[in-house]
Every structure is written in structure tokens, then in C-alpha cells.
Amino acid sequence: MSRLSASLRRLLRVWQRNLTVYRRNWKISFLPPLLEPFFYFLAFGLGFGGMVGEVPLGEGSVSYLAFLAPAIIAISVMGNAFYENTYASFVRMYYQKTFDAMLATPLSLAEVISGEILWGATKAVLATALMLPVITLFGLLRTPESLLLLPLALLGGLAFGALGMLFTAVVPTIETFNLPVFLFITPMFLFSGTFFPLENLPHWAQLLALSHPHTHLVQAARALSFGHWDESLLWGVAYLCLFTAIVFPLAVSRMHRRLIR
Amino acid sequence: MEPVVRAEALVKQFGELRAVDDISFEVRRGECFGMLGPNGAGKTTTIRMLYGFSPFTAGCLTLFGLPVPEEVRRVKARLGVCQQEDSLDPDLTVEDNLVVFGRYFDLPPARVKARAAELLDFIGLAHRRTARVPELSGGMKRRLMLARALINDPELLILDEPTTGLDPQSRHQVWNRLEELRSRGLSILLTTHYMDEAARLCDRLVIMDRGRILVEGSPASLIRRHVGSDVLELTDPGEELRALVLREKLPHEDLGHRLVVYWEERGELFERLSRDYCGPGCTLRMATLEDVFLRLTGRELRE
Numbered sequence: 001m002s003r004l005s006a007s008l009r010r011l012l013r014v015w016q017r018n019l020t021v022y023r024r025n026w027k028i029s030f031l032p033p034l035l036e037p038f039f040y041f042l043a044f045g046l047g048f049g050g051m052v053g054e055v056p057l058g059e060g061s062v063s064y065l066a067f068l069a070p071a072i073i074a075i076s077v078m079g080n081a082f083y084e085n086t087y088a089s090f091v092r093m094y095y096q097k098t099f100d101a102m103l104a105t106p107l108s109l110a111e112v113i114s115g116e117i118l119w120g121a122t123k124a125v126l127a128t129a130l131m132l133p134v135i136t137l138f139g140l141l142r143t144p145e146s147l148l149l150l151p152l153a154l155l156g157g158l159a160f161g162a163l164g165m166l167f168t169a170v171v172p173t174i175e176t177f178n179l180p181v182f183l184f185i186t187p188m189f190l191f192s193g194t195f196f197p198l199e200n201l202p203h204w205a206q207l208l209a210l211s212h213p214h215t216h217l218v219q220a221a222r223a224l225s226f227g228h229w230d231e232s233l234l235w236g237v238a239y240l241c242l243f244t245a246i247v248f249p250l251a252v253s254r255m256h257r258r259l260i261r
Numbered sequence: 262m263e264p265v266v267r268a269e270a271l272v273k274q275f276g277e278l279r280a281v282d283d284i285s286f287e288v289r290r291g292e293c294f295g296m297l298g299p300n301g302a303g304k305t306t307t308i309r310m311l312y313g314f315s316p317f318t319a320g321c322l323t324l325f326g327l328p329v330p331e332e333v334r335r336v337k338a339r340l341g342v343c344q345q346e347d348s349l350d351p352d353l354t355v356e357d358n359l360v361v362f363g364r365y366f367d368l369p370p371a372r373v374k375a376r377a378a379e380l381l382d383f384i385g386l387a388h389r390r391t392a393r394v395p396e397l398s399g400g401m402k403r404r405l406m407l408a409r410a411l412i413n414d415p416e417l418l419i420l421d422e423p424t425t426g427l428d429p430q431s432r433h434q435v436w437n438r439l440e441e442l443r444s445r446g447l448s449i450l451l452t453t454h455y456m457d458e459a460a461r462l463c464d465r466l467v468i469m470d471r472g473r474i475l476v477e478g479s480p481a482s483l484i485r486r487h488v489g490s491d492v493l494e495l496t497d498p499g500e501e502l503r504a505l506v507l508r509e510k511l512p513h514e515d516l517g518h519r520l521v522v523y524w525e526e527r528g529e530l531f532e533r534l535s536r537d538y539c540g541p542g543c544t545l546r547m548a549t550l551e552d553v554f555l556r557l558t559g560r561e562l563r564e
Contacts, residue, residue, distance in 0.1 A: 016364060
């Protein structure tokens with residue numbers, strides 16, 4: 001137990017390093033999550049939503065913007081964690097030799113990598129925390145239920161952070177990230193029930209979408225936002241937990257293979 | 262007294278390549294121990310094994326009496342490592358580089374802060390406290406690397422080529438700091454391929470080549486044992502001189518346009534050679550570690 005807490009403390013030191021850097025640039029880092037909802041609402045609310053009207057959801061139906069709001073948060077969770085643990089982590093690992101320096105201290109590689117993934121998840125939570133009040137101002141989220149989006153962002157952040165770190169462990173160059181971005185992130189952004197209901201897709205495409213973690217994150221976020229305590233929430237959370245439980249240790253072990261020689 | 266490092270029959274195999282091939286050595290408390298060798302000799306690999314970065318293939322290694330890799334975390338807490346490549350954090354200020362690093366050792370924040378200020382004074386960077394790392398010169402960066410390696414008040418400082426790529430002023434700055442540290446009783450292990458650096462700083466050293474240790478000893482004893490006291494470098498040697506050197510069985514190296522003759526001690530023959538054959542461009546000098554190094558590792562290019 002004391003070993004675990006000591007390990008956790010060291011992992012938090014890695015996390016804290018990133019926080020120290022973040023705090024130096026917080027003014028710039030704060031802007032995107034605050035502005036992003038406006039951009040989406042402008043594009044899809046004014047420009048697009050008028051043509052759509054209500055979207056059927058569960059027993060009833062909701063406005064297109066209300067349908068969209070939780071998905072915007074889910075997209076932001078995915079993006080923040082994934083990009084932090086791909087491009088940003090790769091720069092620290094490969095160009096800045098930050099991990100090499102850390103490994104000459106009592107930190108272990110598993111602690112360094114875990115701290116990095118936790119930081120990716122933290123950025124997802126921070127973005128969510130900044131977006132929540134903005135979206136709530138539009139009257140699109142129920143308070144206090146929507147506060148549960150914060151722990152969901154942590155879980156989703158861990159899932160996508162770990163996935164990003166797994167790619168970081170195997171890509172030969174930073175340009176190679178274009179591939180997972182194009183093959184995973186872009187389709188997940190478009191087809192995981194974000195901009196239109198999953199049911200509009202043909203059956204095979206629905207199944208494909210359901211194999212991707214983002215679909216579950218979107219469904220869980222939507223269920224929480226409307227206070228629908230249905231099974232999609234349960235499945236979504238269970239899927240993300242399972243996904244993280246598999247990908248996280250895999251990322252650590254692949255990183256071990258990459259760095260320790 | 263227990264040595265700070267005891268390495269026995271260490272081997273590191275990378276696929277086909279045996280980067281470190283059965284080496285044994287000890288670093289004693291309070292000494293500066295050097296590892297010399299051309300590129301690819303296995304110096305950096307050996308150092309990486311010491312702090313647990315590279316698992317070794319075979320052998321036995323203890324630091325401070327603690328076995329590696331079993332106790333590597335406790336070992337690392339008592340080590341300062343200054344890596345060859347610049348691994349300073351460009352996202353942080355000079356001071357934060359020390360403070361953030363100190364946190365990895367789980368030192369109390371107040372102590373880290375005080376220690377960082379002390380170290381910035383020590384390396385002469387107190388006035389650049391709030392500068393960002395990319396603004397620093399190469400010499401300043403290396404000194405900051407050194408300070409960072411000292412943040413946990415280590416018992417052993419490991420330096421991998423501490424002055425490679427620095428200008429002469431910066432090299433002397435780093436040497437001064439290292440001498441100061443050694444005089445305070447800190448044990449130091451350094452790798453270098455600068456012979457003057459090794460001769461100046463090291464109490465004892467090993468010369469490595471192709472993963473093996475060739476010789477071990479103090480700089481002076483190595484020079485005495487493998488070269489002698491003096492060196493005569495004769496330019497454009499003629500047949501007569503060559504014949505003389507061979508007939509007298511003088512230890513020498515024939516580089517074509519240059520004949521290097523090594524002397525155990527000066528004598529009548531030495532006087533004669535330096536009088537009769539030492540024309541323009543001829544050098545008469547004391548034997549150095551570089552002579553030892555070149556005699557043992559050869560003159561052909563590596564890599």
C-alpha cells in the first residue's frame with residue numbers, strides 16, 4: 001500500500017511538471033475551450049440547425065443544438081487527451097529528452113508514462129470545466145446533472161490519452177501521427193453519433209461505430225446531459241473502463257520496449 | 262571502505278553487437294574516476310547500466326553496496342547524472358529546471374528552492390534565473406545540466422562527456438566546478454575522449470576500446486608504464502634514422518612522414534637523436550595520456 005502511494009506521488013510529480021508549464025501559458029490554453037462552443041453553435045445552430053428542427057431522442061425529441069452540446073464536449077475530451085499524449089508527449093520524449101532526464105531520477109518509466117497520460121486526461125477535464133458554464137449559459141445543459149460530465153471527461157481522457165500514448169510508443173516520426181488522426185480521430189469525430197443520431201447509419205456502420213470508444217463517450221455524455229439514467233450510460237462507462245484497462249498498460253509496455261534498451 | 266561503484270564482469274549485448282564485453286572496475290569514495298575510449302568503446306552504455314536505464318545482459322553491479330537493478334530506485338536517489346545530450350526542459354525557466362527536477366526526488370519544496378539558489382550561484386547563473394533555456398549558450402546549458410545533477414546532493418556524480426562541444430573558456434569553467442566538487446569530497450565518474458580533461462581531473466581511469474577495458478591506473482602511472490617520460494616526434498625521417506631506431510630497438514611508431522619515438526628515460530641516445538635528427542617541425546615533449554591512448558587504441562578512424 002505504501003509502495004502504491006509512493007508510486008502515485010512520483011507519478012503526480014510528472015503530472016505536476018506539465019501543470020507548471022501549463023500555468024505559464026494558461027491564458028492561451030484557456031481560449032480554445034471557451035471559444036469552441038461558440039463556433040459550433042454559430043455553425044450548426046444558426047447555419048445548419050434551422051434546416052433540421054428537432055432530433056428524436058429516447059421517448060421525445062430535443063432541439064438540434066441540445067443534441068449537439070454533449071457531443072461537442074465529448075469531441076473536446078477526445079481531442080485534448082489524444083493530441084496531448086501524441087504530439088506533445090512525442091516532442092517531450094523525442095526532441096526534448098524529458099523522459100531520459102526523468103529516468104535518471106527515482107522515477108520509473110511506468111510512472112513517467114502514467115503521469116503523462118494522467119496529464120492528457122487532466123487537459124480533457126480542464127477543457128470540459130471551461131466549456132460547461134458556456135454551454136449552460138445557452139440553456140443546453142441541466143445543472144447539477146451536467147457536473148457529472150467532469151468525471152466522465154476524466155475517464156474519457158484516460159482512454160484517449162492512453163490510446164495516444166500507445167501511438168507515441170510505436171510511431172517512427174512525428175509525421176506518422178497523421179495516419180491515426182486520419183484513420184481513427186476523423187471518423188470518430190464524424191460518425192460516432194456526434195452530429196446526427198447513430199441510428200441514421202446503416203446497421204453495419206452502426207456496429208463499426210460502436211466498436212470505437214468515442215461513440216460510447218458521446219452516448220454517455222448525452223445521457224448525463226439529459227439526465228437519462230439508461231443503459232447506454234452504463235454501457236458507455238463500462239466500455240471506456242474496459243478500453244482504458246487494456247490500452248493503458250499496453251501503452252506502458254510498448255513505451256518500455258521503445259525507450260529501454 | 263565499500264566502493265561507491267563495484268562492477269563485476271558486466272556484459273551488454275545488443276543483438277549481434279557486444280557493446281560492453283566483460284568489464285570490471287571500482288569507483289572509490291571521494292575519487293574522480295575516468296572512462297576513456299574512442300567512440301563506440303562502450304562508455305555511454307556502461308554509464309546507462311549504472312543508473313538502471315539499460316538492463317545489462319550479464320554480470321554483477323552494486324552502487325553504495327546496493328545491488329542494481331533490484332535496488333535501482335534507492336540508488337538513483339543518491340546519484341546525480343549529467344547525460345551527454347542536452348535534456349534540459351526548454352519549456353521551463355533556468356530556476357524551474359532545478360525546482361521541477363528536485364521534485365522528482367521528492368525533496369521538500371523549501372529545501373529545493375534553497376538548494377536551487379545555492380546551485381545557481383555555484384555555476385554562475387544566478388543572474389539568468391528567470392531566463393528560458395533556449396536563450397542560454399552551450400556552456401551555460403552544460404553548467405545548468407551540472408547544477409541539475411547536483412539538486413539532490415548526490416554521493417556520486419556521473420558525467421557523460423561533460424565538455425564535448427564547448428569552447429575553451431566554457432570547458433575551463435566546467436573543470437573548475439568539477440575540481441571544486443571533488444575537493445569537497447564528492448565521488449565523480451566521468452567519460453571523456455579528451456585526454457587533457459582526464460589527465461587534469463581523474464585520480465584513476467580506465468581506457469576502453471570495443472567494449473573492453475584495456476588498462477587501468479592513475480594518469481601518471483599509465484603514462485610511465487605505457488609510454489615513458491619523453492616523446493620525440495621527428496619529421497620526414499630518412500633511411501638512416503629509421504635504421505638507427507630499428508637497430509637500437511627503440512619503442513616507436515612510424516607514421517610515414519613522421520616518426521614518434523618513446524623514451525623510458527633520457528640518455529645518451531636520446532641526446533644524440535635530438536641533436537642530430539631534430540630538424541624544423543621536430544617536437545620534443547613530455548609523454549602525455551594521449552600517447553598512451555593512441556598506442557593502445559590505434560590511430561585508425563572509428564565509425
